[in-house]
Amino acid sequence: MQVLTGTTEYFKGIGPVTFEGLESDNPLAFRWYDATRVVAGRPLKDWLRFACSYWHSFNGNGSDPFGGPTHFFAWDQRSDVLDRARDKMDAAFEFFTKMSLPFYCFHDVDLVDYENDVAENERRLQAITDYALEKQAASGVQLLWGTANLFSHVRYMNGAATNPDFNVVAHAGAQVKAALDATLKLGGENYVFWGGREGYMSLLNTNMKKEQEHMARFLHMAKDYARKQGFKGTFFIEPKPCEPTKHQYDYDAATVISFLRQYDLLDDFKLNIEVNHATLAGHTFQHELQVAADAGLLGSMDANRGDYQNGWDTDQFPNNLNELTEAMLIILEAGGFSGGGINFDAKIRRNSTDAADLFYAHIGGMDAFARALIIADNVLQRSEYRQLRADRYQSFADGTGRDFEEGKLSLEALRDLAIQNGEPQQISGKQEYYENMINRFI
Ligand code: XUL
Ligand code: CO
Numbered sequence: 001m002q003v004l005t006g007t008t009e010y011f012k013g014i015g016p017v018t019f020e021g022l023e024s025d026n027p028l029a030f031r032w033y034d035a036t037r038v039v040a041g042r043p044l045k046d047w048l049r050f051a052c053s054y055w056h057s058f059n060g061n062g063s064d065p066f067g068g069p070t071h072f073f074a075w076d077q078r079s080d081v082l083d084r085a086r087d088k089m090d091a092a093f094e095f096f097t098k099m100s101l102p103f104y105c106f107h108d109v110d111l112v113d114y115e116n117d118v119a120e121n122e123r124r125l126q127a128i129t130d131y132a133l134e135k136q137a138a139s140g141v142q143l144l145w146g147t148a149n150l151f152s153h154v155r156y157m158n159g160a161a162t163n164p165d166f167n168v169v170a171h172a173g174a175q176v177k178a179a180l181d182a183t184l185k186l187g188g189e190n191y192v193f194w195g196g197r198e199g200y201m202s203l204l205n206t207n208m209k210k211e212q213e214h215m216a217r218f219l220h221m222a223k224d225y226a227r228k229q230g231f232k233g234t235f236f237i238e239p240k241p242c243e244p245t246k247h248q249y250d251y252d253a254a255t256v257i258s259f260l261r262q263y264d265l266l267d268d269f270k271l272n273i274e275v276n277h278a279t280l281a282g283h284t285f286q287h288e289l290q291v292a293a294d295a296g297l298l299g300s301m302d303a304n305r306g307d308y309q310n311g312w313d314t315d316q317f318p319n320n321l322n323e324l325t326e327a328m329l330i331i332l333e334a335g336g337f338s339g340g341g342i343n344f345d346a347k348i349r350r351n352s353t354d355a356a357d358l359f360y361a362h363i364g365g366m367d368a369f370a371r372a373l374i375i376a377d378n379v380l381q382r383s384e385y386r387q388l389r390a391d392r393y394q395s396f397a398d399g400t401g402r403d404f405e406e407g408k409l410s411l412e413a414l415r416d417l418a419i420q421n422g423e424p425q426q427i428s429g430k431q432e433y434y435e436n437m438i439n440r441f442i
Helices: 044-048 054-059 081-099 118-139 166-185 208-228 253-262 275-280 285-294 321-333 355-382 385-392 399-405 411-421 431-441
Strands: 050-053 103-107 142-147 190-193 234-237 269-274 298-303 342-344
Touching: 044 355, 050 054, 050 081, 050 355, 054 081, 054 103, 081 118, 081 355, 118 142, 118 166, 142 166, 166 190, 166 208, 190 208, 190 298, 208 234, 208 253, 234 298, 253 269, 253 285, 269 275, 269 285, 275 285, 275 298, 285 298, 285 321, 298 321, 321 355, 321 431, 342 355, 355 385, 355 431, 385 431, 399 411
Parallel strands: 050 103, 050 342, 103 142, 142 190, 190 234, 234 269, 269 298, 298 342
Antiparallel strands: none
């Protein structure tokens, strides 16, 4: 990929980051991510489809509830709002191309600051997406998905599409319309809905049924509008159980799937599964991926990791090989993502303040995923993993087990078979054996 810098080079002396292999001890090189290496019939770049999150990497300034910014950006200096937005975009595309990141993702307000004037915001988004079109064409970087930030503005404090005040719902609609227009204009492959404040802080003041019906109505309107404009991509819902709300309606994959089914949205929507959202819901990441894959709805992934010692969304860069290998087993067996990819919804720490830290973070994440994919493919191709799992269900392959699966048996027949066959023998689940199989290939 050709490195793309604007008039200023923001990450001086760093990159382009290339694949150097296992012999390399260069911290600014890939040791595993060889984009063109073919694994399970496809190059790594096609399995992984890495994307950079605009919000964490170019807006996230390190502030937290206890202190202000620690990341001071050279692209955030000029007084004119569009000058500033273009500088930020120069920095972003310099980073994407130095990292060979094929995709990026954004919220509307990540690209350019918004005010309270709907028409002015639309004008700003149009102007900055004109610039993004040029940048995409010059670099080959593509938009994996766009979205609208319906949670930061003060008007959304009681929700956006689920707000009890219709005036707020209308503003959410205006914002989503403009974000859809921007996504379409940039050839975005998908569009995401993460309902950060679509939920409640207290059930005492909340009509949950009404709010969920409003959410479904809103999603239908957005989908109908985008399709009418010619959008061919997929809409993703990103489940999360809580934070910032006490309870978010898109709690987890199973909840979202049943919501999509109830409101007739299954033809257009799939899921974007995020690691730390899964763990906040009391699940493993693998569980959420499997639920989505089993429903044929595994659209995309937001990659990050949480912290075992606390219960909030820390959005750290992924580095846990065992966890990622189990995830890649599911993704390989599902045949990859439906339209999506791996978006690093992750941020460098507040005290990671060197320009190179953003590079180390993405290099680590990309290498970890590439390595996990290679390990998972080895497990599938070279171990007894598949066979053992299939053998576990052997009793349904023929005879009465098969009759059961095909609905040919009654409950009375089960009773008679229980007597006829006697007490079953113990069959081990071999959990430790399976766990060792993964470690064997790491
Ligand atoms: C928040 C989160 C969002 C979505 C996009 O937890 O994951 O950044 O990915 O709105
Ligand atoms: Co996310």
